[in-house]
Amino acid sequence: MKPRRHVSQLTERARDWFELVWNQRDDNAIFELSAKNAVGYAESDIRYFSMETFKEFRDNVLAAMPDLRIDIEAVIEQSPDVVVRWFLTGTHTGNGFGFPPTRSRVTLRGMTWLRADDDNKFVEGWDCWNQGRMMQIFVGALKGNPDLEEGSP
Numbered sequence: 001m002k003p004r005r006h007v008s009q010l011t012e013r014a015r016d017w018f019e020l021v022w023n024q025r026d027d028n029a030i031f032e033l034s035a036k037n038a039v040g041y042a043e044s045d046i047r048y049f050s051m052e053t054f055k056e057f058r059d060n061v062l063a064a065m066p067d068l069r070i071d072i073e074a075v076i077e078q079s080p081d082v083v084v085r086w087f088l089t090g091t092h093t094g095n096g097f098g099f100p101p102t103r104s105r106v107t108l109r110g111m112t113w114l115r116a117d118d119d120n121k122f123v124e125g126w127d128c129w130n131q132g133r134m135m136q137i138f139v140g141a142l143k144g145n146p147d148l149e150e151g152s153p
Contacts, residue, residue, distance in 0.1 A: 011075050013120050014082040017112075022070045025062060030055050035121040042127045064096025064138060065106060073109075080116045085109070088129075092138055099138040106137050 013033055020029035030051050040048035048054040062068055068090035076083045088108045093101045110129025117123045 008077060008079070010079055010082050010116055010120050011077050013116070013122070014075055014077075014084050014112075014114055015072060017114070017122070018070045018072055018084065018086060021058065022062075022068065027055065030058070033122055035117055035119075035123045038121075038123050038125070040125045040127070043129070043131050060096040062096065063094045064092055064099065064101075065090030066094050067091050081113060082116070083111060083113045085111050097135070097138060102137065102140045104137045104140070106134060108134060 016029065017033055020026040021033070034051050038051055040054050042048070048057065068088065070086050070088050072084055072086050074085045086109070088106070088110065090106045092099075092104045092106055095101065108129050110127060112128075113126040114122050115124040
């Protein structure tokens with residue numbers, strides 16, 4: 001039997017971010033887990049200067065993929081930073097981002113690097129995942145291309 005490892009409060013909060021904010025769609029968790037001055041960074045130098053702006057993005061993703069689920073594959077912590085490797089699955093059945101549903105399955109792997117303050121509230125976050133691929137799926141650009149459809153690296 002393997003000994004149980006201690007899970008720090010910071011690692012637990014990072015896990016809560018994905019479970020509560022994404023999987024349970026808890027709007028309040030966005031603001032409870034983040035500092036008031038939190039800033040998020042996405043690919044292409046996109047910045048979310050408020051959690052309200054992040055919430056709008058998250059709501060669009062969830063509107064596009066109502067069955068979205070994010071599973072955590074690994075967490076590494078070096079306080080005040082914690083890095084989460086995750087795997088997203090969903091089906092494009094909604095109108096998020098203004099695109100009509102393609103009914104395409106979406107699978108993406110990504111990493112999120114979070115930095116916490118002394119109260120373990122997230123003050124910065126960096127997302128690294130293929131947002132362009134997700135948008136290509138939403139516009140139907142990958143339909144019929146077996147090299148780019150689900151299951152491709």
